[in-house]
Amino acid sequence: MVVLAKGELEQIALPAVQPPAADVRAIDLSATGPARAAAGRALVAACEEHGFFRLTGHGVAPGLVRAAEAAAARFFALPQPDKEAAAGLPLGYASKRIGSGGDLGWIEYLLLSVTPSGAVPLASSSSPLPCAPAAATSATTPSCPLRELLGEYSAEVRRVACAVLELMAEGLGVAPADALTRLVAREDSDSMLRVNHYPPRPELGVGGGGGSGGGQNLTGFGEHTDPQIISVLRSNGAPGLEISLSDGAWASVPHDGDGDSFFVNVGDTLQVLTNGRFRSVKHRVVVNSERSRVSMIFFGGPPPGERLAPLPALLADGGRSRYREFTWKEYKGSGCRGRLADDRLCRFEN
Numbered sequence: 001m002v003v004l005a006k007g008e009l010e011q012i013a014l015p016a017v018q019p020p021a022a023d024v025r026a027i028d029l030s031a032t033g034p035a036r037a038a039a040g041r042a043l044v045a046a047c048e049e050h051g052f053f054r055l056t057g058h059g060v061a062p063g064l065v066r067a068a069e070a071a072a073a074r075f076f077a078l079p080q081p082d083k084e085a086a087a088g089l090p091l092g093y094a095s096k097r098i099g100s101g102g103d104l105g106w107i108e109y110l111l112l113s114v115t116p117s118g119a120v121p122l123a124s125s126s127s128p129l130p131c132a133p134a135a136a137t138s139a140t141t142p143s144c145p146l147r148e149l150l151g152e153y154s155a156e157v158r159r160v161a162c163a164v165l166e167l168m169a170e171g172l173g174v175a176p177a178d179a180l181t182r183l184v185a186r187e188d189s190d191s192m193l194r195v196n197h198y199p200p201r202p203e204l205g206v207g208g209g210g211g212s213g214g215g216q217n218l219t220g221f222g223e224h225t226d227p228q229i230i231s232v233l234r235s236n237g238a239p240g241l242e243i244s245l246s247d248g249a250w251a252s253v254p255h256d257g258d259g260d261s262f263f264v265n266v267g268d269t270l271q272v273l274t275n276g277r278f279r280s281v282k283h284r285v286v287v288n289s290e291r292s293r294v295s296m297i298f299f300g301g302p303p304p305g306e307r308l309a310p311l312p313a314l315l316a317d318g319g320r321s322r323y324r325e326f327t328w329k330e331y332k333g334s335g336c337r338g339r340l341a342d343d344r345l346c347r348f349e350n
Ligand SMILES: C=C1C[C@]23C[C@@]1(O)CC[C@H]2[C@@]12CC[C@H](O)[C@@](C)(C(=O)O1)[C@H]2[C@@H]3C(=O)O
Pocket: 090, 098, 099, 100, 101, 103, 111, 192, 194, 224, 225, 226, 227, 228, 299, 335, 336, 337, 338, 339, 340
């Protein structure tokens, strides 16, 4: 449940504008032979143009995705005290507050740290992930599956993220083939899984932001770029995700036809590794739907001590590095305390 005071509702009210649909490229990860080379080139073009694309042919079993999504939906349907038992910022359950800089949204979520072997550690052992009872109709779903399912899901999606990074290195002509992949595949990679629930928009006319806030839409997740290397997102198809185009205009992300795709974001760190060739895409979620949106996002980050700088192969011909070298720990320490919309990379620009 998301409970906002009247003043808070006004802070997140947005004008009722529906932006045009973005032209999002689809990349087939299962392509082989000459089609794979073409997919690598298309992937590089998508990362340069939008920093965002749709991924097909990823090989994640639809049953695992559906089971994780259903378990997440059951978790969010639990009584509030049960969800609060897993509360904790930044890791654990939270509602309406994102980060520690005062950002608010029409959202509740689980944020978990994940490892390649799939474990889902919470911030403290006193914050258990409560059981989300299986639907009575589901004979095959174990009764306490959330932690296990999210662990299994994140391990699978990490595999997908690594395969995308390998195709990316091929498309960029960067050697070795694991130049990018190795950062996310390592056991000490600082990766996270986030499960977001955006409840249906409240009736704004009744004592809400409709009159006083002047908007009929609400900010679900305010505009930001993702700090990590790569983010792999999956949603239940309810609308709301928007990306910022290179001219600054917002465009909505159309849902894929068969509902089986993932969406991939370039993060700040990949922008640095490619010396600004790829765009860390600014994006947000706007709530204007009678349907709940549930999204699950894997954020593939580097190990804390990893030194980050543009890949030498992308600085060919004496090209100038746009960023000074820094560690992921340094970036997180300086950048992840402010507001969502802050530019966190500017302090590392040369
Ligand atoms: C305000 C913040 C929340 C955030 C950390 C930050 O300081 C800036 C980036 C935010 C973000 C966006 C992508 C992911 O959802 C996230 C987990 C991340 O790594 O960076 C969130 C952070 C958060 O919710 O704590």
